[in-house]
Amino acid sequence: MSCLVKTTTPFISQEILLEALEKCGYNYEIKNDKIYIPSLHKYRNTYFKFVNGKYILNYDSYNTEISYFLTKVEKSYNNVYEIKLKEEAERLERERLAYIESQKKAIMEKAKAKGYRVMETKKDNKIQLTLVREVR
Structure with a gap:
């Protein structure tokens, strides 16, 4: 029996997906081009495959374990993604x-070098440098 499973989160990053799987305790x-999940191989191979810019889960079974698996991985993926976004924002800053x-x-x-003195003032999170030269 086959089923079509949709997730609300598109798994677009392999790095984040692998980290999410590790955090959930899945090997x-x-x-x-496939990421196999050996602990879910009860009936057939279970794997993520990269298709059209995102990872799609290929799973063929009639049990409800897949729903729990996807919910857990999706939650972990979102957490890891948020952490990566914060790290990227900090790096850019x-x-x-x-x-x-x-x-x-x-x-x-x-x-x-040109004989000026520099005065620095800060206004509204902006820096203004003023060059001053004294003439006698």
Whole structure:
């Protein structure tokens, strides 16, 4: 007996899917372009296959274990995905701050070489550099 199973979360990242499977306590084997789940092989092979940009679960059985499995993996996938998004946002913020600092340093060095003094003011989360030269 075959069944069509749809999930509300598209499994688009292999890295996140594998981490979600590990967090749920499922072992997996990667063969060719499929991710096999050996603990669910009671009737036939159970695997995720990459199709049209997302991983689709291929499962052929009449038991309800698949519903529990998918709910658990889906919840874990969403948690891992949120963590990855936060890490990516933090990384981008660190890179942005490093870029701002390097630009500021380069401007200050160039200004000093030309005889200017640099005054820094912060307004509304923005940095304003003012070049000052005293003429006597």
